[in-house]
Amino acid sequence: MNYNAFKQKCKEKGYSASSLVTELGISKSNITNWKNGGNPSYEILIKMAQTLECSVxxxxxTEDDNHGAGATVSQALRSIKATPARTISLKSSKNLQDNYLNEIAAFANSSILFLCGNEKKFTATEPDRKIANISERGRDKMIEVFDNVNNNPIIANIQMQLSRIILHNLDITSAEQVSDEFLSSKADFILNDKKHKDSLRNYPFNLSDLLTLGDLFDKSIKFMISGVE
Known part of the structure; x- marks a missing residue:
């Protein structure tokens, strides 16, 4: 993190670094790490950017102070390890803005760190959740993640993690559980990183795949992603 920029923005908003982290419920011990060039977690970065009314x-x-609090995901993830690009990006070629990423993560019952990381094992944020909602625009952005046309490793990574969530919600732990041969190969790739001679099988699920999975398991797209009907 650019500690000088952080300190200056705190001053502009009437905070010291110490008073800001206290207000946000963050340990003061983090400040020394940030001074030495360390980065806060993505979730903490979002909180700080919202409070200080600046971008992540x-x-x-990575940018000057003229974009407001809606920084794009790519700027925040440059220092976070992501899985290699396995598919393609949003139709608009733009990255997913923070507010939509937050909506998608909440809808999928996922942490931001899982959605933007490379963990294979998914653990729901709220295991007993009964309701899942997302705005119409957030839903459209989520569907666009699965309906890609341009090369963007960040969106590709989110698509892979959402595919892992889908397999979890369908209780699929083995590719043999998927009767469709093509989707079974994809599930094998998502679960086990097993690559196939047909390169089209070495990708996370796309929108067409979701529709087929829904028919196979008699589940809605909403259930497959959120875990609730």
Whole structure:
């Protein structure tokens, strides 16, 4: 993180670094790490950017202070390890903005770190959740993640993690549980990183795949992603 930019923004908003982290419920011990060039977690970065009314990219030193609090995901994830690009990006070629990423993560009952990371094992944030909602625009953005046309490793990574969530919600732990041969190969790739000679099988699920999975398991797209009907 760009600590000088962070400190300056705190001053502009009437905070010290110490008073800000206290207000946000963050341990003061993090401040020393940030001074030495360390980065806060993505979730903490979002909280700080919202409170200081600046972009995540500004706090990371990747952009100047003229974009407001809606920094794009790519700026925040440059220092976070992501899985290799296995598919393609949003139709608009743009990255997913923070507010939509937050909506999608909440709808999928996932943490931001799982959605943007490379963990294979998914653990629901709220195991006994009964309701899942998402705005119409957030839903459209989520569907676009599965309906890609351009090369963007960040969106590809989110697509892979959502595919893992789908397999979890369908209680699929083995590719043999999927009767469709093509989707079974994809499930094998998602679950086990097993690559196939047919390169089209070495990708996470796309929108067409979701519709087929829904028919196979008699589940809605909403259930497959959120875990609730």
């Amino acid at each position: 990219g500004y706090l990371l030193g």
